[in-house]
Amino acid sequence: MPDNRSPSESASTHRVFNQAPALTGHNLYAGDAALRDAVQHNGGHWAEDDLQRYGEVCGRPEWIERGYDANEFKPLFEPHDRIGNRIDLVRYHPAYHQLMQLALSEGLHSSPWTNPGPGVHVVRAAKYYMHSQVEAGHGCPVTMTFASVPSIRLSKELADEWLPKITARGYDPSNRPHTEKSHLTIGMGMTEKQGGSDVRTNTTTATPVGDGTFELVGHKWFTSAPMCDAFLMLAQTDAGLSCFLVPRWRPDGSKNPIRVQRLKNKAGNVSNASSEIELRGALGWLVGEEGRGVNAIIEMVSTTRFDCMIGSSGGQRQAVVQAIYHASQRSAFGKPLIDQPLMQNVLADLQLEVEGSAAMTMRMARAMDHLDSEHEKMLMRLGAAVGKYWICKRTPHHAYEAMECLGGNGVIENFITARLYRDAPINAIWEGSGNIQALDVLRAITKTPAVINHWFDELADSAGTDPLLDKTVDSLKDQLADMDQIEYRARRLVDQMALAMQAHLLVQGGNSAVAEAFIASRLGAQGAHNTGCLPTGLDVKTLIERGNPLVV
Known part of the structure; x- marks a missing residue:
């Protein structure tokens, strides 16, 4: 016979009270007096409506949840495909890509370069300040892409080809050559095992091939966001330490021999993949003057x-x-x-x-x-x-x-x-x-x-x-x-x-x-x-x- 008895009172041990529900749906700009004052005082007042809009976006529950997901589901490294081809692929949770899309469509990687004018760095900084509160790790490739522009401008030919795609608003995470994409991200590889911040001790070498390109051989101890489309790297030439733009794919569609050795197992910043790489004859283009890589x-x-x-x-x-x-x-x-x-x-x-x-x-x-x-x-x-x-x-x-x-x-x-x-x-x-x-x-x-x-x-x-x-x-x-x-x-x-x-x-x-x-x-x-x-x-x-x- 069916048991129609109700649970005893002891089945419910307690009720939840005196706990704060999750904070969502607040406006990260409207509720931040220090930020509002600093923006007004430093010349960003003209963007008040836009900052109010983006503050509301950054407080939405769905973006907060994506921040959690991007950290719970860490990047995974796949060195080879299922039949043994070397692919050096890092896979991210969809939330990571959604956060990247939001950042780059908002112009956090480019707006002062593409729309110069009074207060543009102040407004971009205010947006980034709010955006980073949603999730910080994916900010690494956003920042590197933004920061690469002044360096790449030192070489007109590279700037003409690369900067329109680097500064374009949008995000393309597909694993294919930069020539086939409309939106690009840029990383950086400076640190080596033996030197750390002392980059003048770098041992990676760059040898001219004869067609204006160089061949890089060496290693990098920290290369964050290894799925970027290209990287600014330092390497030694006969003239001294020099700077190069090293693409992940060669212009002919073949894979540039940048070998990811492993991903770093970090205490924090876990949504962002940081890697150790080897350069095994990787193609690179000189940025700026040879021998003046630090500059x-x-x-x-x-x-x-x-x-x-x-x-x-x-x-x-x-x-x-x-x-x-x-x-x-x-x-x-x-x-x-x-x-x-x-x-x-x-x-x-x-x-x-x-x-x-x-x-x-x-x-x-x-x-x-x-x-x-x-x-x-x-x-x-x-x-x-x-x-x-x-x-x-x-x-x-x-x-x-x-x-x-x-x-x-x-x-x-x-x-x-x-x-x-x-x-x-x-x-x-x-x-x-x-x-x-x-x-x-x-x-x-x-x-x-x-x-x-x-x-x-x-x-x-x-x-x-x-x-x-x-x-x-x-x-x-x-x-x-x-x-x-x-x-x-x-x-x-x-x-x-x-x-x-x-x-x-x-x-x-x-x-x-x-x-x-x-x-x-x-x-x-x-x-x-x-x-x-x-x-x-x-x-x-x-x-x-x-x-x-x-x-x-």
Whole structure:
């Protein structure tokens, strides 16, 4: 006979409450006061409607879900096809391709090059800042494609053939020669086992074939996005280290002998395939002058470093979004987390980090918009290294503190904070780790002494507004004038350069609550490294409201 008995009351052990539902459907631009202010202040105001539109797109549930899928289903490497032919193919989850399509159709890889004008780098940076919050890993080929343009322009014949397809809005992931495609992506291969950032020790050789092309033999220890259509690579010729554009397919339709050895098994950035490759007589075209490869590729490196600033700033923003949202939805010990003083201290401090990062990133984007100005050019020369060093280096601890705000949920993979934490160190290490950036600052100051004068000229606009800021700037001048063990002290110097610049920019931004809190906490006795240790008397309510994604 059928059993019509209802389940006993004990079959239902509990109900779910006091948990924050997933945050989706919010506008990443409308809900980000720091970004909106920085865009307005740096000349991107004309794109307000477009940024509002893209902020809504980036908050849609389907894009957030694709970000999760691209990380859960990692790229797979297939060296051979089923009958043994060498194919060197990396397969991605469809979500990865959808994210790439969104980025490239939006022009994140090309818009300042194809549509130059006032504020275009600021607007592109703002879009990329929002886009990277959806998923960071696929940004690597987007950035490399964007950054390749100034280098490829050094060779007119290559530029005429390649740049129309590189800058075209669209994405074609098909595995076929570049001659058969309308949309191309570009990668980069600089790092070798023995040298790392010391690229002058590269052992890969390039031998002229006689028809204007070269044959490359060697290896590359890190080549990200190996399914790009071509790569900018450094190799040694008789004239010295030179830069080459190396296609994945030869113009005759045969496969260029770029052999993928394996994919890197990384702690973070797992949606992006990073590979070790061997070049076994690979075809390459010279970019720029032979023997001046570093000069040819330096523009690409500088631009990729700037994008590291954007990505890390975006990562900080998404971490704050999750922390503040969670605290607004969860109660403990009788009242909402967001109303508890110590949690307010932590949340406000996390938001202050975003305020400084967004301000500095967008200021350097403005500099990129005005490189015809000597001041802006000099500011960017230092700012790319200082900003990349400081913002990227601050992000891992920032991600951890935000993750802690969610408690145990924060370390679970289907909460985005776990991914943010895994991804956070990548930008700090790639494109030159902390020491490389600090040494680059010293190199720039030594080679072009006027560059530091432009840094202080910029800071001078805020002179007299706050005694702590004035004291910091004066101390920085003294430290830079003292050459004793300056290389040993380089990180400390760059720390202070970054903090002084961020404080200045926030003063210029006009929000007194933000500027006063930043200066008191970052330049005061508390130092800049202890999250949740803001001094008393600050307007933490305003700071938290500026970070709350649901306050528009």
